[in-house]
Amino acid sequence: MSNKVGISLIWDGKESGQRVLITPRKLTRGDSFGSVEYKDNLIVEGDNLHVMVSLLPKYKGKVQLIYIDPPYNTGNKDFRYKDDWNDEGPGEWVGEDDGGRHTKWIKFMYPRLKMLRRFLTQDGVIFVSIDDREIYRLGLLMDEVFGPQNKIGIMVYHSKKGGGSGESNIVTEHEYILCYARKIDKCNFKKREMEEYELNLSDEKGPYRRGRELNKWGAGSRREDRKTMWFPIPGPDGVDVWPIRNDGTEGRWRWKKDNLLKAVNNGDVEFVKRDNSTYVAYEKIRTNDKRYIPYRSILTEFGTNADGTKALKEIMGSKVFDTPKPVELIKYLIQIAGIDDGIVMDVFAGSGTTGQATLQLNSEDGGNRRFILVENGNGKDNFCLTLTAERIKRVITGEWAKGKVSPIPGGFTFKRITSKVDAEAILQMQREEIIELILDTDDLEGVKELPTNKYLFGKARNGRGIALVWNGKNSGMTSKDLDFIYEEAYKSECQGTVRIYAKSTTVAPDGISFEFQKIPDKILQRLKY
Structure with a gap:
């Protein structure tokens, strides 16, 4: 092996896997819950690889923190594998008797880690939970995807206390949390404030x-x-x-x-x-000035998985999910990463602990963090709606199974992925469907919808208008349409260049008063993995 490459992880199908393009999926328009000011919080049901490809155009380089608790490859059928990730099927469970299960786990994780890296801001960080079954392979994967120079550290989380009398050798009471930066020289990892002592x-x-x-x-x-x-x-x-x-x-x-x-x-x-x-x-x-020291790698003060299970039962009424992490642990990770106002993402959302931790932390310290949770469920039990979203609802309302507790300000939009998105699929869409697809892929931020207009359907945070001319696959924009769009933009107090989507145009764009976005080409371009 070349000295320039160094140590790396090799597996069957690695090169071909690097060239696979995942076909994006269409997202449903979504149902909102809670206060409208929190609608940017997002819960999406679907295969996380398909969901990430579909969300990437809108959120690329905009996520400050990622936490994932992926399958540990226990051999107890905790993840599904398929050779073709564009296959609509759920894939086959991977069990302990599968001789290739470690290779399948690597092939499962690799494209997801690569995709997650693209979501991170330049100062973003990622935390990945794992246990001793895959810690070594995960470490090599993280080095390959994020670079060994961006490794912040490995934390040991005391996940279990007591029990284990049936173990033959050593009782495992810990798990690991690997932490990497997008670019370590830019991350804002915090240090711990030392306790003040009296000058006595x-x-x-x-x-x-x-x-x-x-x-x-x-x-x-x-x-x-x-x-x-x-x-x-x-x-x-x-x-x-x-x-x-x-x-x-x-x-x-x-x-x-x-x-x-x-x-x-x-x-x-x-x-x-x-x-x-x-x-x-x-x-x-001689001074009481605040002093700061690095955080330690051993985590013993934030509860165990049993505490996470107990807390979930208090909300949902029964044990509905195996080994959920305690909320305090996820809050701690968010805090030490220095995320006060940004997006927290979890694409193995499970029971929704990350969402609850984000909302609680905002309530406690006045932060303005938002979350993106992705969960598919297991086979027919797509519990993203019945568990992940339901838990967040109860946290917001305070309507817990154990009784009424104090509500927490919050809300979210729930979406599902549906059919594949390709050129022909886009051309067959109705106007409202294309608007939703544009909202999911366009890079203009903070678009406020304007549903009463004929063409101008949104206004971005920077004041720019965004319009769609569409009444079928042969739609084209004329000068008359353009004049109408300008009038709507004026009435909506838009500023700057109007972005107009259409199948074609008879008016040459000048790049100053309007810019033209060809359908379906521009949408597909943004969806490219």
Whole structure:
């Protein structure tokens, strides 16, 4: 293998899989629930690969955080596989007796990870949960898709407590969460604010608190470990103070000589006498300014999967989903990623924990995060509506199975994927269907619909109008149509260039007053994977 490539993961069908184009699907117009201001929250039922291809034109490069909890390939038929991802069928369950199940899992995950990367903003991050069955292969996949240089770290989540007496060797009580950045030099990963301590001591310079020992302790703390860090500093009454360890042996200082002598001369070192007449030197901290340290990789404080199950039962009334993650865990991930105002995406949404975590966090800290949840369900049990969306509804209304709780502000739009979208399918669509397809694919942001107009059906956040001339597959725009569109744009107080979709036009676009978008070509261009 070439040195330029380095270590990579190879599997049967990798090259051909990289060339496969997934055919996008049409999304239903959608039913909204809750306050209209939250309609940008989206729950979509369907195969997540098909859904992502269909959402990509609108959300490419716009998602700040992705969390996924994909199948762990337990061998207990926890995912379906099919060689042709454009096949309309659900695929076959992959069981423990399938000798190629690890290869199938890789082929299942690879296109999805590649697609997810395209959704992320330049400062976006992705978290992926997994256990020891696929941790090694997932790590290589993540390195290949996101680049090893963009790896933020791997967290160990304490997912289970107790039980496991039937295990033959080691009881597994943890899972992993892999974290990667789209571009690590641009991500806004937060640090943890340290607890403030009172400045409870004072000297001639003013108040201070005792900081850490300036004697190095722990590994590498002996004199022979760093001989240049064994030297005396002036202590009380002119005595020389050496870095003597607590066990009485010779140690070493934590700071270099110049820095340590400067602190002593500035009165920023406190000397505490031991019983054996040697001294321990401490840093004097004279400020209560906030200090921040990195987050730790071991997660033990955010509940277990059993807690996630208990919380879900309180909402839904029974155990309706296996091993849901606790809400507090997902809230924590969103917080440390520094996402206050952006899109949180979960394409293995399951019971909807990510949606609940997003809404609760917004309610607690005033954030303006939105979510996109995608779930297909299992075979005939497409529980995206009956579980994923239903859970979010109950969180918003406060109508839980255990009784009434405080409602949380929120809402969402529920959609399903339907038929494939190709040129002929688009040309057979009715006007309302094409408008919905344009809204799902056009890159103008924040389009407010204008349903009473004949042509101008929307106005973008930047003031630009967006229009459709359509009454069948032979539709074309004339100068008369254009004049009508200009009049509607004026009445709707649009600004800038009007974007007009039509099958053809008899008026040459000038790129200033209007731009022409040919149907179906422009829509298909935006849908290309």
